[in-house]
Structure formats: C-alpha cells, structure tokens
Amino acid sequence: xxxxxxxxxxxxxxxxxxxxxxxxxxxxxxxxxxxxxxxxxxxxxxxxxxxxxxxxxxxxxxxxxxxxxxxxxxxxxxxxxxxxxxxxxxxxxxxxxxxxxxxxxxxxxxxxxxxxxxxxxxxxxxxxxxxxxxxxxxxxxxxxxxxxxxxxxx
Amino acid sequence: xxxxxxxxxxxxxxxxxxxxxxxxxxxxxxxxxxxxxxxxxxxxxxxxxxxxxxxxxxxxxxxxxxxxxxxxxxxxxxxxxxxxxxxxxxxxxxxxxxxxxxxxxxxxxxxxxxxxxxxxxxxxxxxxxxxxxxxxxxxxxxxxxxxxxxxxxx
DNA sequence: CCCAGATTGTGCAATGTGTTCAGCCAACAC
DNA sequence: GTGTTGGCTGAACACATTGCACAATCTGGG
Numbered sequence: 001x002x003x004x005x006x007x008x009x010x011x012x013x014x015x016x017x018x019x020x021x022x023x024x025x026x027x028x029x030x031x032x033x034x035x036x037x038x039x040x041x042x043x044x045x046x047x048x049x050x051x052x053x054x055x056x057x058x059x060x061x062x063x064x065x066x067x068x069x070x071x072x073x074x075x076x077x078x079x080x081x082x083x084x085x086x087x088x089x090x091x092x093x094x095x096x097x098x099x100x101x102x103x104x105x106x107x108x109x110x111x112x113x114x115x116x117x118x119x120x121x122x123x124x125x126x127x128x129x130x131x132x133x134x135x136x137x138x139x140x141x142x143x144x145x146x147x148x149x150x151x152x153x154x
Numbered sequence: 155x156x157x158x159x160x161x162x163x164x165x166x167x168x169x170x171x172x173x174x175x176x177x178x179x180x181x182x183x184x185x186x187x188x189x190x191x192x193x194x195x196x197x198x199x200x201x202x203x204x205x206x207x208x209x210x211x212x213x214x215x216x217x218x219x220x221x222x223x224x225x226x227x228x229x230x231x232x233x234x235x236x237x238x239x240x241x242x243x244x245x246x247x248x249x250x251x252x253x254x255x256x257x258x259x260x261x262x263x264x265x266x267x268x269x270x271x272x273x274x275x276x277x278x279x280x281x282x283x284x285x286x287x288x289x290x291x292x293x294x295x296x297x298x299x300x301x302x303x304x305x306x307x308x
Numbered sequence: 309c310c311c312a313g314a315t316t317g318t319g320c321a322a323t324g325t326g327t328t329c330a331g332c333c334a335a336c337a338c
Numbered sequence: 339g340t341g342t343t344g345g346c347t348g349a350a351c352a353c354a355t356t357g358c359a360c361a362a363t364c365t366g367g368g
Contacts (some may be wrong), residue, residue, distance in 0.1 A: 001213065009208065019156035021324055030347045035326090045212040050170035054163065058199040059155065061301060066250070066257065068240065080291035088300035094291035095257040096220070102293065105299070133297065136258040138254065141236035146242035147215060147261070150195035175355055184316045185356090 001046070004029065006148050008037055009047075013145055016050075034150035047126045053138060056091070061107040063114050064135040069098040083124045155202070158183065160189055160302050163201075167299055170204075215243070215261040217268050218289040221275060225254040229280030237278045243271045 007027055011018070013094055020038070024031040041047045056064070077095050084090045084104060092105040106121065108114035114134070122130055161181055165172070174192070178185040195201045212220070225234055231249050237242045238258060246259040260275065262268035268288070275283055 009206065013205040016206065017323060031325090032327095032348090033346060036345080045209055047206045047215075048205045048209045050162065051167040051207065052170065052201045053203045053205065054302070055199055055202045056298055056301060058202075059181060059298075059302060064248075077291075077293060077301060086292045088304045089295060089299075091298060092296040094218075094289040095291045095293060096287040096289050101287075102290070103287065104294070105296075133250040133252060133255075133257065135248040135250050135257070137231075137249045139249060140239045140244060140258070142246045142259075144210055144213075144245060147210060147245075148208070148213060150242045173355060186317090189357090190314080230329055 004033075005037055005041060005046075008034065009041070009148060010145060012038075016122045022086060056107040058111055061069060061089070063108040063111060065106050065108070065118075066133050067102075067104045067118065068096075068131045068133065069102040069104070069122075069127050070098075070102055070129040072126050073100065077102065080126050082126060083126075084121060087117070087120055090121060158187075159191055159195060159200075162188065162301060163195070164299060166192075174197060189231065210261040212264055217262040219260050219262070219268055219272075220287050220289065221256075221260060222250075222257045222285045223256040223258070223276075223281050224252075225256060225285040226280050226282045227254065229257070231256065234278060234280050237280075238275060241271070241274055244275060 001085060004027065008023065010107055011026060018026075020034045021031050038047070056062075067070045069080070071077065077100070080102060081093055084093050084102075087106075089106050090104055090118055091107060094103050095101070096103045097109070104121070106114070106117050108117045111134075118130075120126075158181065162177065165177055165180060172180075173298045174188045174248075175185050179189045181188070192201070192268055210216075223234070225231065234256060235247055238247050241260075243260050243262055244294045245261060249255070258275070260268070260271050260306075262271045265288075272284075272286060275281075
C-alpha cells in the first residue's frame, strides 16, 4: 500500500472506466504494473468490488431512515438478521454496542411507505423495542478515499 | 427501468468486469442495446458511478462507529458538515430528524484511535452533545439490488 | 394507419487485453 | 561480496472488445 497504490485508487475512483493501459500512461508506469497492483489490491481485500453504484432515490426510494432495534434476550442476532435480510428495503444491518442492539438502514418510496417498511421490519417477536430517525439530507456522501490519501503508510 | 435493465444491473453487479459484448451475449440482446441501456441508466442517475469499492478495514481502519451529534441553535448544518468533511475518518454525514441533529459514520484504526477521531469530530463549538455507538459486526452488507428485483415496475 | 423511438445485426478501423519474455534494479540473507 | 528473490520495465504477439455508423425491423401510442 504505497504511493502508487493510492494514486491508482484515486485515479480509478475519479475515472473508473479508463483501462489498464490508459492508467499506466497517466501514472507513467508499465501496464503490467497497473494490472499487478490492481490484482494485489483485490487479493488483499482493499478493493472489494467493481459493481456499479446504484442510487435508491433514482429507483423510486427517496426516503432513507435509520432504525435502532432492541432484541430480546435469548434471540440470536442472526435470526433477526435473516429476517431483515429478507426485506428488500433494508439496505444494511449492523450489530452495535448496547443491550443486544441492531442498527439498520432502510429506504422507502415515501413517508407512508416507510411506515409499512418499518412495520415489516418490526414484525418479528424477537424485537422488543425500536426507534427511527429519518435522514433528511446528505452532508457528506459516503467516501473512503480521504482515508487513503492521508494514511498511505499502512 | 424494465426487466432488461434489472437483469443488466444484476449481471454487472455480479460480474462487473464483463464488457458490453459479453453482457449482450449473456442476455441475448444486441451489444448496442447494452451500451444504450447503461448510458441511459447513468444519465437518469440510477447508476451513480463505477468506482471500485474500498474496504476501510483492509486499509487499517477496522473499527466503525456511528455518531449522533446535536447542534446548537443558530449554527448551520453546513458549517458542521464542512468541519466533519475535513476529517478523513468521517465517511458519511447526514442530517436527521430531531432537534438539529447530524448522524455520521466514522472509522478508526483501533478503539483508542476512535477516541481521538471522536475528539476531533467534536472539536467544534457548534456541537453541544453527542452519542456514540460502535458497530460490532455487519449482519447485512450494504446492498441495493434486492430493491430492484422486487420493484422492477418503477 | 402512421410515426417516433428502440432494437437489431452488420461491418470496419482503432484500441485495449492477456500473456509471455528478457533485462534491470533494490532489498535481503548468507 | 555473492546469490537470490521480487517487483518493475518495455516489448511483442494473437486475440477480443470498443466506438461508430448504417439500414432494417419491431413496437406502442396518437
């Protein structure tokens, strides 16, 4: 994870559709080096994928909310996780610190639809309490790159 | 946004490095159709980018936490947003419902480092209160595709 | 019925990819 | 010092893919 790796990732983040050859020209290295570096970054898990990023808002789900769920004692997190994974509007689920808690990101077509989504999410006897906050605006869109640029030492 | 669009997105999510030609073979459509569809999906904002996905854990930041910040009256969200945007470990910031609140996702090298990151995030006079939860495990990794598969009507 | 827009299949030149090769250099162990 | 290893380079090659343009066909709505 040296300077070249960081430059590569910056370049491919800015202009993902350039190929190995064009990247090698920009960075003034051999094409094989670009290929090898990218392979290594994928092998070490730094690059987890090249899938296209999709915008839930653009496919009719402009409402985002965060749910915090409290799970009853004795019910596995995985049980609830599987339940939530079955709901398409649930985009992400994490276990968090606290008394057996889960956090999840959900989206919906409207505030009314959000209610329905939440109802579906909560329709599991293992969930004893929940709280919801609605995301109003994105101040900083999800990003990872700044981490790299600063700490290219790792 | 019809069935073909969904199949295209599924295909490119599963195997992003296949090209237009290979995709056209798999879906049994003309290459030009694949190209045109992808261009349209990008133009309409459904596909927001093709950047490689990076794993913060793989670059030395395995600790994830969610902060909820309460902002003092009269201080703009943007002010705090800019402050937070300047911190590389802050990966995402949203305004949320509630009394002038912000939510953010931060990562850190360790629990000790997390403390330092949080201190930096809170080092703004406009922030009057905060709470932190640490993400322990990912039950459902971030995804969008299930939304499409179900609601390909939109 | 007619039309605009989408899709198709085709062809070609230009470009990029996968692969391999030998040569070079720095770091390292002995 | 010597030898070895690993990474980078520049080059070559066959092959696949892309960008672009074209006319033909299909399809849904006015």
